[in-house]
Amino acid sequence: MSEQQLYNKDFEHIISEINNTIDSLYLTKNCYDKNKLLNNLRRQIANITMLMQNNRINTDSMIDPKNPTASKVFTPAELATYTGKDGNLAYVAVNGVVYDMTNVAAWGGATHFGLTPGKDLTGVFASCHDGQPILSTLPVVGVMAP
Amino acid sequence: MKNKTNSCPNQSEKLKLISMLANKAIASIKNGSLKKRNLVWLELTGCSGNIISLLDGVNPGFRNLATQMVNIIYDNSLMVADGEAAMEKLFSIADDDYILLVEGAVATKDDGLYNVIGQLNGQPVTAYRAINELGPKASYVIAMGACACDGGVTAAKPNPSHAVSIQSVLNRKVIKLPGCPCHPDWLMGTLSYILLYGQPELDSKDRPTMFYSTLIHDICPRRPFFDQGIFAEKLGDKTCMFKIGCRGPVTPVDCPIRKWNQHVNWPIGDDSPCIGCAQFGFPDRMEPFISYNTTREE
Amino acid sequence: MSERIVINPVTRISGFLEIDTTVDNSIVSDAQTKGLLFRGFEKMLTGRSPFDAVYFTQRICGICSSAHAMASTMALEDAMDIAVPDQGKYLRDIIHGCEYLQNHIRHFYQYTLPDFIKLPQNNTLFAANQTDLRLPKPKNDLIALHYLDSLEISRSAHEMLAILGGKAPHNHGIFIGGITTQATKEKISRLYSLLHNIKEFIDNKMVPDAQTIAHYYQDYFDMGRGYGNFLSFGCFNNYSQLGTLYLNPFTYHDDVKQALDPDKITENIVTSWYTDQTDTFTPYETIAEPDRAKSQAYSWVKAPRYDGLPYESGPLARMWLSGEYRHGISAMDRTLARVFEAKKIAEIIKVLLSNLIPGVDLQQKYTIPDHTVGKGLIDTTRGALGHWLKIENKVISFYQLITPTTWNLSTRTGDNLPGPGEKALIGTRINDTASPIELGRIIRSFDPCISCATHLYRDGSLVNSVQIVS
Structure with missing residues (x-):
């Protein structure tokens, strides 16, 4: 779908x-x-x-999450700089898509249930939010390098 | 503060609900249509914060509870009896009908010897033994506070006493009232409802929906600041505490309207962030409580 | 004839305590006080954000959480070299003072009085086989009514606390620099009015009730003395404008009052279930490792010492050191000193309230140093409380706690001197060994808080019975 x-x-x-x-x-x-x-x-x-x-x-x-080539491509090292600390934005990758959590309410202080940004959180996301329409509500900033 | 006459009816009704339920239960007990039930307050591996919080409650308060609503069979903080006599009283209830309130987690390390709550027939009674013997037979088990519900601070890493929640030990329905401590209204409302009608509606984590259904963030008086991106830079500011690490957006409980200690104040009203004490995972998964170097650009 | 008397649980205290005594010819010849609860906060705090210590350590104790907020905040201020303005000190001392009031009122009415009066026996909470109740019925029944009235008063002390601290127990107000929020005219006037009612209650009910009890139980002025060594870290002091409203750090030993030297504080683990490279250490030195197999240890309570000696801490120590109460040293004096101190604290809060300036913002955006150490020493409701912390790489690398109850219910060191609580029990005449009410009356006069003492318990001989359960 x-x-x-x-x-x-x-x-x-x-x-x-x-x-x-x-x-x-x-x-x-x-x-x-x-x-x-x-x-x-x-x-x-x-x-x-x-x-x-x-x-x-x-x-x-104007970023289409369905069309990864149109958006910025992140390497893991690049993603790791978006720590949410010291003025850096808070980016998180799930299923190859990079989301900006900087102003997402559930990420107060750029942390969420002990998780920190700058990482690929595909596994934990699936274990906590499986089946919930959450990803579609998050601002997309790019994709992970294949 | 609490004297506003033009407050939202949803909010004012919510505040009135507890005393309505309790007064109805008290009246029914008085006229004999409802039986006064036995209540066991079992303090296990914790800090006594929930009994102190209960003593801070009003309309109904502890006085109503102890003199008009239930027979308190056991409560180590307040009961007059002590030593073996107290323990005998506790275990003598096992064959009778009783509601079990539990505060504190259950220390399990070394057969539970990290928390001994008394001595019976010359043998120590561990928290672990007490909950195992008294939990299954109770008509209702209510876990009060973060430790009883989910291990809480007692089970914070590295969890030196190997503490676990009540539910981890009991294979039965446990009604959960998380919070550090549990608000006296949450307890008195749940208990009054049980006395009158039985088990209240619970969510998927066994929390009564009458208190734990709405995120703090969704009813926070500082929500407009969040929506406009106006964030507090430090404690003491009057705007949204999001950047400092507020857990209101992940904590479903009615603090913003109920407030604490006769409804006078609450953490965000005190210009500090919510630390998610009423959410599962507190404290380890709610930390850091206060962050000063986050996503704000300098 | 020698006989062993064990009371477990000692109800009407905070946490879990066992009194284990040997009684020879009706006289207590030996006594051990054992805390039966261990959670291990010192271990938990390692690796956490220093800021979080303030809210985290409050969870040590539900009845005296503000005490830990004070000590942890002061330790952080010491570590981060932050000077607190007078307005910040006033505001957080008001919060702390409200905790004193809540605590003392609850301790006197809910924890102490049931040892001396008969509460309505048709209530299952109060039903007990009590002996040696001496009050005439009219006086007894009046105080029993005050038991219930006091619930409202102690509750309003916590309401005062929440007005400045957000909530109680476990407040959000006390923090580096003073408190998180600001005083307003509305808050100050509400605090005045609540304080007025509390003060009226203390003056007109609590003090007379305590005097009535003292009158009918005069023999308790000769029981439960302990060592008569007193120690205080000071409280309601060090204001640049107001000076000292209550007490500076002092010790009292052999009739000599001296300024306290924090470097003379040690902890000892000879009879406690811990091992380390050394049995005696200073607070910054080490966190001893649990060792249940250690022989000759009988408890997990550590033994704090000042200049090598056991010291008592708490309301009697403070009232004695400040010169406000010099009637005597005994179980009854401890109770009276606590009640008189409640009156004193209410007066101090009133002075602090009158010095508040509305609208002063005390908070800054703080930065945690990479490496630092700090200590927070403060006298709290039950006595001297110390937090010692080290920060490395911006996180807590070491956290040491010595709580008032660790002083008062301390275990023994190599010299085998009993802890102050044990010492107070030893020598007591038990009228009826089947109902040793004297033991509870004496030990409760210390207002023990085992939740704070975070001790560990094991008795090897008891393991078998537990295995049956598990």
């Missing part, structure tokens, strides 16, 4: 979830349930925001 198809699918899915939540909100009288539903709604809206941002970033940066 292409990124665009994935994007559309996620989008439709979230919209239908939101409609469901709103329907349920009409029905519930219990404030505990209501809170839970409102929380769901907030989460779903956050997901949409993420998808939209990604779409914008991908368009803005």
Whole structure:
């Protein structure tokens, strides 16, 4: 499935979830349930925001993650300089694509669950985020040298 | 702070929820429609921070818990009995109905002898033995705080006492209330719900969704700064703590609206980053807590 | 007739403690105090970011976390050569003072009083076979009510702490330079009003309650003396404007009060389950390795010494050294000194509050040196607390802790002198060996905190019984 198809699918899915939540909100009288539903709604809206941002970033940066030749190519040594420390940007590689984590919320202080940037994190990514639509939301800056 | 009348209904309802649940449980116990249940507070390999946190709670507070809601059979920090008499009291409950609250991890090194919680019939009772004997028989097991839920600081590397979470020892449902310490509201809300209705809705990691469903980042009052890329350069700044290492974006809990100690303040309100104490992996995977030389260009 | 009396667990303390005594003809002839919990913070801290020590070491103890925040922060300031402005000292000392209040109030009402009064026996938490309860019913019942009232007061001491520190336990406020946030007019006035209620409670309930207990248990003025050696690292002192509001670092031995010399502090592991190249070392020297097979050791509590001698630390030591309390040295004096100290601390906080300037930002963007060492010595709720650290390649390479309870419940060195807690138990007359309430009353007067002492425990003879379980 292409990124665009994935994007559309996620989008439709979230919209239908939101409609469901709103329907349920009409029905519930219990404030505990209501809170839970409102929380769901907030989460779903956050997901949409993420998808939209990604779409914008991908368009803005004119980098097509599906077409690696169009973007910057990183050697492991080059990638290793993007440590997120001492003013350096925070880059991470997953499945051959290099992402800029500098301003990604979950990478506060340029670290994430004990992981540091400047590395290929394909293995740990698969073990923690398998099946989650995360990569499509991240800004792409290039690819790893083959 | 807490006296705003125009706050978001979602937030104010959330704060009211705990006292609503507790008052309902107290009223039901008073009129006899609900039985007062036994409660065992088992402190294992930790710092006593969760019992102290519970004592800091209000509406309902510890006084409500101890006098109106449950029979506290055992709690090493507060019970009057000591020595073997205390241990006998603890183990005499095993055949009765009881809810088990656990704070602290379980030290397993050298057959658990790194943490002995008492002596029974002349033999030491290790934390490991206590949880193994009392965990399976309890009607509910609630793990309070980072250590009980996930090993926490007690299991921080190199984990000298080989400490593990409660769940690693017990093959049964353990309700988890992570946090360092656990907020008294999270505990009292969960407990009140259990008394009234049984097990509350839990997420995939067995945390009650009524407290652990939304990321701090998503409801953080400093979120607009993040969205605009305005970041604190040091502690004490009033903007987004992201560059200093804030773990709010990976920690799903309701700190920003609930706050601490009668809802007066919270870490980000104190101009410091969230250190992710209510997320699994704390502290090792949440460090460094404070970073000063990150991606900001000089 | 010789008989062994063991109390385990000693409830109503912080952490896990065993008292192991030999009683000859109703007199305690020997006593050992054993901490039953080991986590090993000194090992854990190695390799971590120095900044993280402040929040990390707080997790040593849930009841006195700010104490560790103070000591670790001061050690970092010493290592990084950072001078703290008075406003920073005031603010973090207020946080630390609130912890004193929370601690002393909880210790007196929740931990100490149940040894001396009867709480409602229809409550399972309070039900116990107690003996030797002497208060007339009306006085007993009044104090029992105060037990419950005090919950609200100690809670509001932590609320004060959180106003400046973000949350309690395990605050975020105390940090290099003072505290993370700034005082505001709103915060200061809220602190005043909470402090007012706490002070009223101490003056009108806590002090009279303590005096009532002392009146009915006067024999405890002659019990649990210990050595009468006192040591303090000082607290609420060193302000450039206000000077010393409480106490500078002093020791007291053989009726002589002297300035403390930190270089005279050693730790000894002769009777502790550790080995190293040397049995006696200074704090910067080494972190001893656990060694459970070591013979003649009976506990994992180390034995800190000052000039080679065991010293007591805590509220009585401070009140004695500052000259505020010189009634005597005993279990009851320890309890009274703690209660009077609560009153004193509330007064100090009031002075500090009146000197706050709203809006002062104390924080800078700090840089960690590549290589450095530093120590933070401060008197905390339970007594003298020291953190000694070394930094190499910008990370912690060495971290030494000596906590108040390590001083008070210390083990023995080659001279076989018992630790202060053990010494206080030895010689005690036990009225009824089936109910040795004297032991708990004496040891609780030290306010032990085993969570802080982070000791390791093993008794080879007990291994068999544990294997049955595992």
